[in-house]
Amino acid sequence: MKINGKSFRTIWPEDDGASFVVIDQTRLPHRFETVSIRSAEEAARAILTMQVRGAPLIGATAAYGLALALRRDASDTVLAGAIDLLAKQRPTAVNLRWALEEMRRAVQDLPASARAAAAFTKAQAIADDDVETCRLIGVHGLELIKAAAKTKPKGEPVNILTHCNAGWLACVDWGTATSPIYQAHDAGIPVHVWVDETRPRNQGASLTAFELGSHGVPHTLVVDNAGGHLMQHGKVDLCIVGTDRVAANGDVANKIGTYLKALAAHDTNVPFYVALPYSTIDWTLGSGRGIPIEERSADEVLKMQGRLEDGSVVTVDIAAPGSPAANPAFDVTPARLVTGFITERGVASADRNGLLSLYPERRESAA
């Protein structure tokens, strides 16, 4: 997608194959900076510190990181060690593990001399595949927005609420939840997005609002607690969120606060859709109870970052000194609260049958 009229992906390899580049998401929206990553260790650090974040993007980052490790030493020991290092940086998004398993399968049976080139090719394929997958999510989700637009008085926008950042910054391009929105906007369908700020790290305020604004999509930032009120007053036509892991029964892990939005949507009869690529489905889990929920630093709750009038970016304390804080980063929304899944293969009900109707090849292996 575009920033200041220039097209970007979130991740790309450098020409010499010795490093890859990512957009540093900890600097947005105040500064647009890129970081060059030269090793699996640097890739792991970028994932941990959330310079890169969002389920598909951390998968692609890990894939390129592993390719860099094998470039230095393609032994079995390094392969296993780098996969282990990269996989443990963030526990909830299954795309990280998925991408590393794809990489392992692509190289493990090759002689060491062929592994580095094959790993680089596979990492590039994972990134390219994510772009096409997200584009197709948009193609299918667009139909839902078109249907909603038909129910609106002429010229009035379809109001969509989203949580966190499941935009192109969370993927390689397009985004999951945002792909239908971009495609509707580009097709001339009036849309307006309610953007949850998404405490504690404010991915909505700093990333979703930034990327929608950069693409010219009308949007309004709201505090996380406003969604229920907006839905009660008919100001939301549909919710579309992303996800970090979907269990085989359709339970959805996503950024903390998603569950509360789904409850409000259920109570007010607002359709609540989850957009996801196939790499986010964990077919080994029979329900969301088995999804590990990342606990992050209390500092993310106790402090906040912002820009002063002189342009400098500072971190301030926002709580009483000494107050303890807890920071579960994700929650699980039960499948019964989800209207449907928007995937690269189409839209389906959020349950086992719906998922299997889209991915029949999983019928035998799904938990």
Ligand code: MRU
């Ligand atoms: O902690 P984050 O910023 O990595 O969390 C991201 C989300 O929860 C996204 O909604 C999810 O990864 C889907 S991204 C297409």
